Amino acid sequence: MYRIIPFILILSFASCKHETTIHPQRKDIVETVYASGKILADSEYYSYALSSGTIIKKLIREGDLVSKGQLLYIIKYDGPVARVDAARSNFNLAQSNISGDSRLLTDLRLTIQNAELRFTNDSLQYVRLKKLMEQNIGTQSNLDNAYTNYLIAINLRKSAREKYFATINDLKANVHNTQSQLTSAKTELENYFIRSNINGTIYQTFKEEGEAVRNNDPVALLGKARKRIIRLAVDQQDIDKIQTGQQVLLKTDITGDSIYKALVTKIYPVMNELDQTFRVDAQFSDTTLQPYIHSSVEANIIIRKKQQVLIIPKEALNAGDSVLVKQQSKRKTIPVQTGIRTLDQVEVLQGIDESTAIIIPTKK
Secondary structure (H helix, E strand, O other), X not given: OOOHHHHHHHHHHXXXXXXXXXXXXXXXXXXXXXXXXXXXXXXXXXXXXXXOEEEEEEOOOOOOEEOOOOEEEEEOOHHHHHHHHHHHHHHHHHHHHOOOOOHHHHHHHHHHHHHHHHHHHHHHHHHHHHHXXXXXXXXXXXXXXXXXXXXXXXXXXXXXXXXXXXXXXXXXXXXXXXXXXXXXXXXXXHOOEEEOOOOEEEEEEOOOOOOEEOOOOEEEEEEOOOOEEEEEEEEOOOHHHOOOOOEEEEEEOOOOOOOEEEEEEEEEEEEEOOOOEEEEEEEEOOOOOOOOOOOEEEEEEEEEEEEEEEEEEHHHOEOOOEEEEEEOOEEEEEEOEEEEEOOOEEEEEEOOOOOOOEEEEOOO
16 A cells, blocks of 8 residues: 555656646748649640651750741651652542543543434434325334434433533542542651641650651650749649649759749649549749759648737647646646647637647657
8 A cells, every 4th residue: 555655646746747838829820731743844745756667867956946847857758658649640630530621521522412413413304204204205114213213312412411420520529539548648648757736845855866666656855945834733632722823832852942932823623533632733933944844842832821820739739629728727628719720730719818828748
């Protein structure tokens, strides 16, 4: 019994020894959302080969400024050129066949003229013999033969006309088809000439002259020279706090502890299911050009700021938003209403004031 009492006293003494009493303070507080990402060039994109072959010309170097439509690479194009020449010859022939001096159409027009002449002669002969027959002159056999020739002439004239117009339609269709084939051949040939889609800078090249390239192989990385995009990933639990125009404070791996300012410019609505984040884009606020791209960044997006509010350390806040206080040498747990929370501080809106003595157990 005598040994237990000192033990209890020692525990009580130790308990009192491992706690701290603090008072709330008036301070400025800033609520932020953490995000990570990297710096990209504006309008950055990879230029891809659209055909397979061998690079015969590389017309750019890293760091070059290029214009939209400027030629970057040339892939060996002997085969496509031959197909363009063949398609052009077919198209020219098709156009010649439907032109005014086309031999084919000239022959068909002559056939129509001959059919018209025969129709005229045979119809006149039939009418003449029919009138004579009405006067009992001639024979029925001759009239029947004249009528037969007359019907044949009608059919020959109709057939000649139909063949002429059908041939014109066929020739028009052939012109259209050969023109489409020529356009396709030219498009295929153009795929062997890789051009820039923007006015910008060559940041990286991936192929050299003499190297083989396959369809959809990247050959260069391009982007606009004077503008940078900060692509950030924001956790799904924080995305509803983000708005365009909010300030961003960020550090890059390259520049160390230097702090840069930016503004949120765009929020993307589709979540990345792999890491449960949303993409948020920002742009630098200052005019200092960031010379590097694809540098990793860590950022704090400022949600709101408050000045001279009541602040307590985060470790002073207990579960259920309550604090342990000392009132007249007694301990008491009282509820509080909180506002902004940061990693190490909590804003208190109601429940305590600056005179409140808050007990914080000290961690061993």
